[in-house]
């Protein structure tokens with residue numbers, strides 16, 4: 001099979017980057033993290049792009065990164081930024097691609113203790129807990145609709161989550 005082995009979606013703090021890196025090691029493929037792709041191709045931080053050019057400009061770059069990774073025949077683990085699935089073109093591409101989508105779910109309590117809500121997340125600068133919850137409520141139906149597998153991460157280590165995802169993909173053991 002070519003293209004992404006798995007696509008990870010979920011809110012900030014779900015563990016997409018962490019679990020994605022471990023899965024990539026396990027499968028012997030690179031991790032493509034769209035947040036990192038955007039920062040690498042522009043040479044700027046996501047925060048700077050949001051502040052200087054606005055969210056819409058970031059979303060254009062993010063969409064291009066997702067579509068490129070899906071179009072590439074290069075096997076990888078693809079971790080999406082938390083809001084990527086809210087773009088219709090991204091959602092449609094995930095639905096039509098022959099890929100397994102995994103929704104990494106997390107509660108506000110676990111997400112808060114994991115990320116600490118520092119200044120690196122531009123949408124969570126003001127009242128981070130309330131902002132995270134509002135975004136999650138708006139996005140949850142989309143995460144669930146697009147997901148082939150729904151994996152709870154609360155109270156579990158990254159290794160536990162990796163093991164469950166691998167098992168769901170038929171690569172456990």
Ligand SMILES: Nc1ncnc2c1ncn2[C@@H]1O[C@H](COP(=O)(O)OP(=O)(O)OP(=O)(O)O)[C@@H](O)[C@H]1O
Nearest residue numbers: 011012013014015016017018082114153156157158
């Ligand atoms: N299952 C877990 N248990 C405990 N800590 C975790 C778990 N998964 C990830 N973490 C930690 O939580 C933090 C956030 O994880 P990570 O950056 O992977 O989340 P993310 O979903 O990629 O978030 P973002 O959308 O902001 O990029 C990291 O410090 C990571 O080490």
Ligand SMILES: O=C(O)C1=C[C@@H](O)[C@@H](O)[C@H](O)C1
Nearest residue numbers: 035046081082083121122123
């Ligand atoms: O939840 C979001 O909308 C975001 C999550 C991060 O992964 C980054 O993609 C960016 O900070 C926006």
Ligand SMILES: [Mg+2]
Nearest residue numbers: 016017018035
């Ligand atoms: Mg991440």
